[in-house]
Amino acid sequence: MSDTGYEITQLEIRVLLRRYWKKGLTIRDAADAINKIEGEKTIGKTAAGKWFKRFNEGNFDLEDRPRSGRPTVLDESDLQAALDAEPSSSTRDLEAELGVSHMTVWNHLQKLDFVHKKPRQDPHELTEAQANKRVEVCRQLLNNPLDDRFWKRIVTSDEKWLYLVNHNRDKRWVQKGQATPSVPKQDRFGKKVMLCVWWNFEGIVHFELVPNGRAINAELYCQQLERVYDKLKKKYPAPVNRKRALMQQDNAKPHTAKKTKDKFKELEGVEVLPHPAYSPDCAPSDYGLFRSLQHSLKGRRFESFEEACQEFFDSKPSEWYFDQIRKLVDRWQKVIDNDGLYFEE
Numbered sequence: 001m002s003d004t005g006y007e008i009t010q011l012e013i014r015v016l017l018r019r020y021w022k023k024g025l026t027i028r029d030a031a032d033a034i035n036k037i038e039g040e041k042t043i044g045k046t047a048a049g050k051w052f053k054r055f056n057e058g059n060f061d062l063e064d065r066p067r068s069g070r071p072t073v074l075d076e077s078d079l080q081a082a083l084d085a086e087p088s089s090s091t092r093d094l095e096a097e098l099g100v101s102h103m104t105v106w107n108h109l110q111k112l113d114f115v116h117k118k119p120r121q122d123p124h125e126l127t128e129a130q131a132n133k134r135v136e137v138c139r140q141l142l143n144n145p146l147d148d149r150f151w152k153r154i155v156t157s158d159e160k161w162l163y164l165v166n167h168n169r170d171k172r173w174v175q176k177g178q179a180t181p182s183v184p185k186q187d188r189f190g191k192k193v194m195l196c197v198w199w200n201f202e203g204i205v206h207f208e209l210v211p212n213g214r215a216i217n218a219e220l221y222c223q224q225l226e227r228v229y230d231k232l233k234k235k236y237p238a239p240v241n242r243k244r245a246l247m248q249q250d251n252a253k254p255h256t257a258k259k260t261k262d263k264f265k266e267l268e269g270v271e272v273l274p275h276p277a278y279s280p281d282c283a284p285s286d287y288g289l290f291r292s293l294q295h296s297l298k299g300r301r302f303e304s305f306e307e308a309c310q311e312f313f314d315s316k317p318s319e320w321y322f323d324q325i326r327k328l329v330d331r332w333q334k335v336i337d338n339d340g341l342y343f344e345e
Contacts, residue, residue, distance in 0.1 A: 013042065013043050021051075021055045027049045028045055031047075047097055049086070050078060074098060074105070079105070079109075083114070123281075126342070130277065130278055133277065134276040134279060135335060135336050135339065137274050138332040139336060142332050153239055154248050154328075155200045156248040157197060157247070157285070158285030159196050159216055162195050162297075193212060194210040200236075201318070202322070204313045205232065206227060206231050209305050218258075221255065221257075222260055225263055239269070240268070241269060243271070245271070250275055250279070276335070282328065282331050284324045284328065287327070
């Protein structure tokens with residue numbers, strides 16, 4: 001009902017929808033415009049989408065299609081239009097919108113192989129320019145000779161918060177009617193450290209634990225790079241001496257600061273491998289090492305962070321580390337195939 005107390009009729013709503021359709025408004029904008037004037041929930045986006053579909057097909061009849069009782073026949077194009085207009089609609093919403101039984105809606109959704117899935121949570125809302133840049137950088141990376149000699153040159157690095165106490169929040173099987181035991185929320189202010197790790201095709205090259213409260217800035221990162229470089233020269237002298245070691249890192253500020261860039265110029269034999277911005281899906285630590293580490297720590301308590309890290313790192317054979325790095329080629333290609341947008345894991 002509008003602010004004047006007059007209740008708009010369904011026919012008047014459809015007249016407005018036809019007018020907005022002629023003006024070229026989107027379904028969402030048309031519904032929002034009507035709801036703003038006539039009151040919230042006057043017209044849903046699903047219902048508006050159904051009428052826009054009819055107008056697009058050249059059908060300007062504003063009367064309802066004849067129905068008797070609760071029909072069991074559903075026009076699948078109407079169902080598709082309703083889902084296109086509002087993908088999050090529940091089966092009850094669709095039942096009310098389409099005028100058929102709940103079971104009819106459910107059966108058609110099953111027949112069309114629809115499932116009600118929780119949306120993927122992307123790490124960043126990419127702009128078109130950012131997505132295009134991801135494609136550009138990944139194409140550049142795929143121009144490398146993608147053989148084992150190339151993968152063995154890569155030293156990848158990243159940072160992650162670690163907690164001594166790690167609660168298990170997975171779903172659990174319980175007897176019907178029995179409540180699941182409560183699990184404390186992760187205490188963000190509990191005892192934690194920042195894990196900084198560098199690794200290659202054989203395993204961990206170097207890791208450090210930065211106490212809670214100390215920021216990872218360019219100055220600290222450059223000090224860490226010195227220590228990593230010393231270990232690389234001792235354990236992998238050939239790649240360094242031939243100026244063929246490749247440092248793979250993300251675009252966090254400490255990694256891309258001028259001070260850090262100058263430091264890399266001082267480290268003879270080390271190059272920085274390009275990495276697309278906003279791309280944890282192309283970072284071996286994010287999709288490989290840290291994901292597996294988080295699973296390993298779940299539900300466990302440790303006396304020290306060093307113990308937790310060393311136990312996990314030692315549990316992985318060198319083949320596992322090599323596999324994670326070689327997965328980069330598939331992920332670079334997926335970025336390109338998906339026009340720079342994030343892809344399903």
